[in-house]
Structures are given as C-alpha cells and as structure tokens.
Amino acid sequence: MYSDGHEVDGSWVLRVYVTDLQVERSLRVKGELHIGGVMLRLVEDLDIAIDWSDHALWWPQRNFWLTRTRSTLDQYGVAADAMLHFTPMHKTLRVQMPDLRFLDCRVDFSIKTFNAVINLCKELGIRHPEEMSFCKPLETNHLKCNLKDMPIKKKIANQKNGQLNLPADTNTFIAVGQNPKGSNGSLDQSNPxxxxxxxxxxxxxxxxxxxxxxxxxxxxxxxxxxxxSTGSFNANNSTMSLETLNGGLTESLTQSPTSVSPDVRSKLIKPKSLIERARMNVAWLDSSLSLMEQGVREFDTIRLRFKFYSFYDLNPKTDAVRINMIYEQAKWQLLAEEIECTEEEMLMFAALQVQINLQANMPQPNYETNDTSSPVDIDDIDAALTDLQVSLEGGCTNKESSDITQVPELGDYLRFFKPKRFTLKAFKRYWFTCRDLQLRLFKTREESNSSEPPVYVINLRGCEVTPDVNLSQGRYGIRLEIPSSDGMTEMWIRCDTEQQYGKWMAACRLAAKGRSLADSSYESEVNDIMSFLQLQRPAPAPAVNPKSLDITPEDYVAPRYSKKLKGKLVQKILEAHANVKDLSLIEAKFNYIRAWQSLPExxxxxxxxxxxxxxxxxxxxxxxxxxxxxxxxxxxxxxxxxxxxxxxxxxxxxxxxxxxxxxxxxxxxxxxxxxxxxxxxxxxxxxxxxxxxxxxxxxxxxxxxxxxxxxxx
Known part of the structure; x- marks a missing residue:
C-alpha cells in the first residue's frame, strides 16, 4: 500500500507541468501507458474547455519531444523522477529575413528544423526551401574566441550566478551531454x-x-x-507579424526597405579575417533536430538565410520573393565585407542597387512562367547529362558547326608566369592553344604548327580559375591553380585586351568543369564575362542628377571603400549607374546576383x-x-x-x-x-x-x- 492509499500495483506518480496554465498536475500511471493516454488523462484532469490539439509532451531533462503517441512511457524511458511539460508545438518565433527585417512567425518547434523551414517558406512564398536554413544570431565575441573553450567559460559564469544547470549547447547544436539518438529515441552508441x-x-x-x-x-x-560551446542571443528589434500582413505578405517581401535602423545595423557581424569568416558557420542549426532540442525557445530570434549557394530554377514570375531575398543576402554580404571585391566591382554593385531602388516603385514588365533568364550556372551533373544526351542523339553541342569531326581550338599570344620561390613576378610571352581541356604553350605560333613539343602542357580539368582584373590599371589576368600530387600548382596568365580575356577566361572556366569549347554554353559564358566587365566601366557622365538622390554611403558600399572614396563616392556611383540605367527591376536584381556569383570567393x-x-x-x-x-x-x-x-x-x-x-x-x-x-x-x-x-x-x-x-x- 502506497502512502496515498493506492495498492502496490506497479504504478507511480508522473508530474506534468502545463505551460499554458502554469500549473502542475500529478498523474498515477503505469509504464505500459502510452503517451496519447497520458495526454488524454491530463486533459480530463484539467477539465478546461480549450483546444489542446496542438499540444504535446516535452521532456526537459532529456531534451526531446514525446511525439509518438502510441509509444509507452517505458519505451521512452520515462520514470517516476521525470517532469514532463505539456506545451504547444507551434510557438511564436522572431525570424530575421535576409533583408534584416523581422517577422513574428508561428513555427512548429516539435518537428525537424529542415521541415520547419519548409513550412515557413511555404507560408512566405519562397520556393525551393531546401536551399535555406535557420541560424542563430552571432555576436562579435563569437568570432574572437576559440569556441571549444566557451562551454567552460559559460559554466563558470553560471556557477558564479548561482545557476547549476548548463543550458542547451547553441554552438554544437546538440544538447549538453546528449549523444545522437537512435530511431527509438534511446541513446544509440552501438555504432559510433x-x-x-x-x-x-x-x-x-x-x-x-x-x-x-x-x-x-x-x-x-x-x-x-x-x-x-554555449552562447545566449538576445535581440530587441521591431517586428511585423504574419497575421498583420494578411494577404499582402508575398507582395511585401518582394521589395525591401532601402535602409535599416541603426540598432539592426549595429548588430551586423563584420568578419575581419578568414578565421572570423569561418567561425560564422558555427551558427547553423542542425536540420535533423527540432528547434526545442537546440535550445531555441518561444520569442527567441532566429535568422533565416540561404545556406547552400546552389540556386535552382529561378523564375521571375514565380520567384519574386526568393530573388529579392537572394539579392538582399548578397548585398549584405558585400556591405559587411564577408566577401571580397575590387573597387570597380563595389561601385558596380552600388550602381545596380541604385537602379533597383529607382525601379522599385515603377511599373514593371510581366514575365511568362517559361522565362529562362536565370543567374544560375549549369552544374557539373547537368553538363554531364547534356553531353550524354548529345552523344546518344548523335548531335553536336557546337551550334556554329555541324561537322562533328572538327574540334574547336583557341590560339593567341598571351603572357605566362609560374611562380617560383625567391623570384619576382616576370611574365613571358607564349603562343597559347586551348583544345581538349588542355592549354599548350609554345615559344612561337610557328612551333605550334610544327612537330616541336610544347613548352608547357596544362590540364585544366578540376583546376581552380580565379580572375585577376583591375580595369583602372588595364590588368586582365587569370589565376590558375592546377591539381597535382603535391597539392595545387599556381600559374598566372595575362591577357592584353578585354576580348582576349573574355574568350580565355570562358575557356578555362568550362574546361575546369570538364566542358570543352564545343559546349553550347561557351558563347554565353564569354558574353557574361564581357557584360560583367562593361558594368564595371564608368560612364563619362551620370544619367541621374546627383542632387535628386539621397545616397547614404554605408547603405551602398563596404566601409573601407566608403572611407577611401569619401567626397567623390556619390559621383562615382552615379557614373557607374549610367551603365545600368535601362535595366528593369528584375533585370537589375539578376545582374546583381550574377555579378555576386562571379566573385572569386x-x-x-x-x-x-x-x-x-x-x-x-x-x-x-x-x-x-x-x-x-x-x-x-x-x-x-x-x-x-x-x-x-x-x-x-x-x-x-x-x-x-x-x-x-x-x-x-x-x-x-x-x-x-x-x-x-x-x-x-x-x-x-x-x-x-x-x-x-x-x-x-x-x-x-x-x-x-x-x-x-x-x-x-
């Protein structure tokens, strides 16, 4: 006989805290009682006419949800010392979008983060949510310290404050002391x-x-x-609720404010080194765990960002929100100096941003659903499938030639330099040919037509191709990093003109992906490179009166260029803007994204x-x-x-x-x-x-x- 009068029948008292009512209930249960039965008995005991359908049991000590209602308490390992929380699965989450705006969203805290992102993107009108994920807001100190030391520091701080329990680990995304769980919810260490x-x-x-x-x-x-590592994140910023936006949510997200509040800007992380850039990736949530399992609680702030830089099937008609958010993420990466660019490139980005802001409130052309304009390059797998299709159909990818026996070849005089230790950078002139994914270098053009072997043979497949361009200095260079048994061998090519650069840069980029000059994308690659260079060349005079625009420098260029060009920045931006003044809103955003994708980093x-x-x-x-x-x-x-x-x-x-x-x-x-x-x-x-x-x-x-x-x- 128990002290409360119950017979000894294997039952025990389970404590459940109801978060909505802030009350605790004690239920006498047995281990074979299933989770659904626990919730049913709890609701009957509360006897309050409330819709409990969105509620589930959360186990704080073990840091996971008891969502399988047919599983028993024994199967979950729940014993008499457990305290369960009966709490809503959908909770309010403050989400910062890529344009730095905040939305108050109802998000399911009980499902995997990947699925929560899918549901949220569906509500926001963003296609292909698999490209996005949640990440926690970082503070500057997260980029300064060694993250593996942070849990120790946090624990010491908590002990000083009288807190004995270490909160969920926010930097390794698995609760402290918790190992990866098996499919039955138990800790599975049989196969590490x-x-x-x-x-x-x-x-x-x-x-x-x-x-x-x-x-x-x-x-x-x-x-x-x-x-x-453990960290806490707080943000006190103005937000908008999805409910208050009603049916205009998608429309409101297709355009973003031209500037942000000083409070939001002050929280913008600006990495100053490659190490700090690397430490920023600690913020990503684990897609396989729920938000609650990763220490996220109701009303916390989470950032929604594009995690994977593989943008698929961008369509102007159906992806207005997605295109705007990609553009915004690119813009803030550049303004925060997360990615490097030259002065000419920075002014080009600023000019496109001016055009986007000017076009934002103007009527725009309609786009059909079959519009094919997209900043996304075909990836290696698509290229392989295209080559396979061509070979099966007996066709030719070179539209300019129907003779399948003719192999396209480039040839021209270029300058070449292969760095050696303790030598100055001295370029030497060679006759270059490009054919079958190889560069061949000869001393003269005549030698290439004779039986003389080339001075150098460079296999381009799998190499790294980086531009080395400075328009103001007339430099049109290509940096090649060639795979070898000892690592990457560095080589430099210098072109004399823009036209040379466009042809050879396109050839090198395609060859690095295993695609020859016969590929149908070669001409478009050349045109894209030439267009990118043309956008960086300032016009002789602005197309817009500088006095008619109110340009705040920090909203358009990175801090180092704002300081360097102080006094003449607006004039230079508007001179660059003359090259893009005829672009529509969506074309300007596409060009911005294309230019962003063309940067080496x-x-x-x-x-x-x-x-x-x-x-x-x-x-x-x-x-x-x-x-x-x-x-x-x-x-x-x-x-x-x-x-x-x-x-x-x-x-x-x-x-x-x-x-x-x-x-x-x-x-x-x-x-x-x-x-x-x-x-x-x-x-x-x-x-x-x-x-x-x-x-x-x-x-x-x-x-x-x-x-x-x-x-x-």
Missing part, C-alpha cells in the same frame, strides 16, 4: 561511426532524387575529445580544421561542387577535391573526426570552428541539391535530405 554514401543507385536513376547505395564501413579514431563556406598528421590549423572551403584545402592566412588553395570523385563522407561521432573518401585518396580532419555535424550537413546538402531534376512534377524528397545530411538517421 556513421556513413553517408554518395554513389546513387543505378536502378533508381530515373527517379529525380534517388536513394543512394548504402555502403557501411568501420573507422575508429581514439584521440582528441569532442568539444562544444562566392559560395565558399569556410571552416577551421586540423587535418590528421598536421600540427597547424588550416581552412576547409566547401562549395557546391568541390572541397578545398586552403591556407588559413591568405586563403590560397592548397588542394581541391571534386564531388564527382567522392565515394563517401563519414563521421566518427565519438571523437568528432570526419573522413572524406575520394577516388584518389581519403582525408581525415577535425573541425575546430564548429561541430563536425555542420560540415557533414554542408557536404550532404550539396550532394542532395545536385540531384534535383528539371521535371515539372519534381517533389522535395525530405527523407533523402535527412539520409544524406543527418549522419545518424
């Missing part, structure tokens, strides 16, 4: 090594996003323990890592089609690995080490600026995005996304 294979199953090749071939491996490392997410066997930290750059090992001081590419040579990427969760298997080698590293789960998710996310199809009935395969990015799903 998880594998996410890359190779698609050929049997499902017709499926737009097909399941990968499951390959399991075993990999163990026993050094270097895991680390984490575009789309590279950085992480500070330590490769196995190395004594110093290095940078890992993750792009939409490759991984890059980079110098931590100057960002030079030391080695590049393409995804099309990747076999699998794997994580040992016990020691937080990651191994990426390529055809030629395997690399092992630990991430020192974020949790390795973030790196894992970036790689898996880009693989997932590359599998998207152009079919009209394409549906988002959420299960596949979690399989590729989850790590322990």
């Amino acid at each position: 090594f998880m594998c996410a294979p890359v190779t698609p199953n050929n049997k499902n090749i017709s499926t737009p996003i097909s399941s990968p071939t499951i390959q399991s491996s075993t990999w163990q490392r026993n050094n270097n323990t895991a680390f984490g 575009y789309g590279i997410s950085l992480f500070v890592v330590r490769f196995t066997g190395k004594s110093k930290d290095e940078l890992l750059g993750i792009a939409n089609n490759r991984l890059m090992r980079m110098d931590i001081h100057n960002g030079d590419h030391l080695k590049t690995w393409r995804y099309n040579t990747m076999k699998a990427w794997n994580v040992n969760w016990e020691v937080k080490h990651m191994m990426v298997q390529f055809e030629e080698e395997s690399v092992v590293f630990e991430c020192r600026s974020a949790d390795c789960k973030v790196v894992h998710e970036f790689i898996g996310g880009y693989i997932f995005l590359s599998m998207r199809s152009k079919e009209a009935n394409q549906t988002l395969n959420e299960e596949m996304f979690h399989k590729l990015t989850g790590g322990w799903v």
Whole structure:
C-alpha cells in the first residue's frame, strides 16, 4: 500500500507541468501507458474547455519531444523522477529575413528544423526551401574566441550566478551531454561511426532524387575529445507579424526597405579575417533536430538565410520573393565585407542597387512562367547529362558547326608566369592553344604548327580559375591553380585586351568543369564575362542628377571603400549607374546576383580544421561542387577535391573526426570552428541539391535530405 492509499500495483506518480496554465498536475500511471493516454488523462484532469490539439509532451531533462503517441512511457524511458511539460508545438518565433527585417512567425518547434523551414517558406512564398536554413544570431565575441573553450567559460559564469544547470549547447547544436539518438529515441552508441554514401543507385536513376547505395564501413579514431560551446542571443528589434500582413505578405517581401535602423545595423557581424569568416558557420542549426532540442525557445530570434549557394530554377514570375531575398543576402554580404571585391566591382554593385531602388516603385514588365533568364550556372551533373544526351542523339553541342569531326581550338599570344620561390613576378610571352581541356604553350605560333613539343602542357580539368582584373590599371589576368600530387600548382596568365580575356577566361572556366569549347554554353559564358566587365566601366557622365538622390554611403558600399572614396563616392556611383540605367527591376536584381556569383570567393563556406598528421590549423572551403584545402592566412588553395570523385563522407561521432573518401585518396580532419555535424550537413546538402531534376512534377524528397545530411538517421 502506497502512502496515498493506492495498492502496490506497479504504478507511480508522473508530474506534468502545463505551460499554458502554469500549473502542475500529478498523474498515477503505469509504464505500459502510452503517451496519447497520458495526454488524454491530463486533459480530463484539467477539465478546461480549450483546444489542446496542438499540444504535446516535452521532456526537459532529456531534451526531446514525446511525439509518438502510441509509444509507452517505458519505451521512452520515462520514470517516476521525470517532469514532463505539456506545451504547444507551434510557438511564436522572431525570424530575421535576409533583408534584416523581422517577422513574428508561428513555427512548429516539435518537428525537424529542415521541415520547419519548409513550412515557413511555404507560408512566405519562397520556393525551393531546401536551399535555406535557420541560424542563430552571432555576436562579435563569437568570432574572437576559440569556441571549444566557451562551454567552460559559460559554466563558470553560471556557477558564479548561482545557476547549476548548463543550458542547451547553441554552438554544437546538440544538447549538453546528449549523444545522437537512435530511431527509438534511446541513446544509440552501438555504432559510433556513421556513413553517408554518395554513389546513387543505378536502378533508381530515373527517379529525380534517388536513394543512394548504402555502403557501411568501420573507422575508429581514439584521440582528441569532442568539444562544444554555449552562447545566449538576445535581440530587441521591431517586428511585423504574419497575421498583420494578411494577404499582402508575398507582395511585401518582394521589395525591401532601402535602409535599416541603426540598432539592426549595429548588430551586423563584420568578419575581419578568414578565421572570423569561418567561425560564422558555427551558427547553423542542425536540420535533423527540432528547434526545442537546440535550445531555441518561444520569442527567441532566429535568422533565416540561404545556406547552400546552389540556386535552382529561378523564375521571375514565380520567384519574386526568393530573388529579392537572394539579392538582399548578397548585398549584405558585400556591405559587411564577408566577401571580397575590387573597387570597380563595389561601385558596380552600388550602381545596380541604385537602379533597383529607382525601379522599385515603377511599373514593371510581366514575365511568362517559361522565362529562362536565370543567374544560375549549369552544374557539373547537368553538363554531364547534356553531353550524354548529345552523344546518344548523335548531335553536336557546337551550334556554329555541324561537322562533328572538327574540334574547336583557341590560339593567341598571351603572357605566362609560374611562380617560383625567391623570384619576382616576370611574365613571358607564349603562343597559347586551348583544345581538349588542355592549354599548350609554345615559344612561337610557328612551333605550334610544327612537330616541336610544347613548352608547357596544362590540364585544366578540376583546376581552380580565379580572375585577376583591375580595369583602372588595364590588368586582365587569370589565376590558375592546377591539381597535382603535391597539392595545387599556381600559374598566372595575362591577357592584353578585354576580348582576349573574355574568350580565355570562358575557356578555362568550362574546361575546369570538364566542358570543352564545343559546349553550347561557351558563347554565353564569354558574353557574361564581357557584360560583367562593361558594368564595371564608368560612364563619362551620370544619367541621374546627383542632387535628386539621397545616397547614404554605408547603405551602398563596404566601409573601407566608403572611407577611401569619401567626397567623390556619390559621383562615382552615379557614373557607374549610367551603365545600368535601362535595366528593369528584375533585370537589375539578376545582374546583381550574377555579378555576386562571379566573385572569386562566392559560395565558399569556410571552416577551421586540423587535418590528421598536421600540427597547424588550416581552412576547409566547401562549395557546391568541390572541397578545398586552403591556407588559413591568405586563403590560397592548397588542394581541391571534386564531388564527382567522392565515394563517401563519414563521421566518427565519438571523437568528432570526419573522413572524406575520394577516388584518389581519403582525408581525415577535425573541425575546430564548429561541430563536425555542420560540415557533414554542408557536404550532404550539396550532394542532395545536385540531384534535383528539371521535371515539372519534381517533389522535395525530405527523407533523402535527412539520409544524406543527418549522419545518424
């Protein structure tokens, strides 16, 4: 007999706190009682006429939701010492959009973050939500300190304040002391090594996003323990509620304010080094965990940003909100100096921004749904499929020639320099030819037509191609980083004219992706490069009276250029604006995005890592089609690995080490600026995005996304 008069029948008292009413109830239950039964008995005990359909049980001590209503208390491991919360699953979240505006949104805190983003984007009218994710607002101190030391500092601070419980870890995105959970909700440590294979199953090749071939491996490392970090984030800014916007939400998000409040601007993070840029990626939430599991609570502030720089199927008619948000994210990256650009490029971006602001309140042309204008380049996989289709159909990708036996070739005199230690940069003139993804250098044009071997042969496939252009100095250079057994070999090419530069830059870019001069995109690539250069060339006189515009410099250019061009900045912006004065609103935004994508550092997410066997930290750059090992001081590419040579990427969760298997080698590293789960998710996310199809009935395969990015799903 229990003290309360109940017989000894295996039952016990379960305490449940009802957050809406701020009351606690005690229920006598047995372990075989299912979760749905617990909630039913609780509602009956409360006896209040309220709609409880959006409520669920949350277990604070274990930091997860009890959402499987048919599972029993025993199956979840709930015992008499547990305190459960009966709380709404949908809660108000303050979301900062890419244009720095805030929205008060009702978001499901009980589902995976990836699915919460999908639901929110649907409400906001943003297509392809798989490109976006939530991240926590960072403060300047997050870029200054070593994040693996922050939990210790936070714990000491909490002890001084009398707080004994360490809050959920906000920088490794897994609650303190919690290991990855198995499918039954229990802690699964039987297989600390998880594998996410890359190779698609050929049997499902017709499926737009097909399941990968499951390959399991075993990999163990026993050094270097895991680390984490904790931080708290507060924001007190004006917001708008989705409810107050009514039916005009989509329309209101297609245009953004021309300026932001000083309070919002003061919270804008401005990294001053590559290391600080890398530390910014610690903020991304884990797509496989719910918001509550990652320490996010009601009325907290979360940023919604484009995480993956692989923008798919941009359409002016259906993607007005998405295009505007991509433009805004690009703009604030440039203004915060998260990405480098030259003075001419900065003035070009400012000029496009002026045109966008001028066109914002003017009537715009209608766009059909089949409009094909898009700033997105065809990726490697699309190019391979195009080549396959051409070969099967017996066609030719070169529209200018129907002779399939004729192989296009470029030839011209250019200057070449291969850096050597302790030498000055001296360019030497050679006759260059480009054919079959190779550059061949001869001393003279005549030698190229004879049997003389070339002085140099450069294989361009898989190389890194970076522009080295300064219009004011008349410099039209191309920097090549060629893969070799010792890493990346640096070479420089100098062109004499813009026309030369456009042709050879386009040829190098396509060859790096494995596409020859016969590819149908070669001419458009040349035209894009030439247009990009033309936009940077100032007109002789402004097309708009400077006195008619109120231009605040910090709203248009990065701080270093604002200081450098002080006094003549507005004049230079308006001179550059004369080149874009005839663009419509959507064309100006497209050109802004295209120019952003043309920058050398575009789309590279950085992480500070330590490769196995190395004594110093290095940078890992993750792009939409490759991984890059980079110098931590100057960002030079030391080695590049393409995804099309990747076999699998794997994580040992016990020691937080990651191994990426390529055809030629395997690399092992630990991430020192974020949790390795973030790196894992970036790689898996880009693989997932590359599998998207152009079919009209394409549906988002959420299960596949979690399989590729989850790590322990």
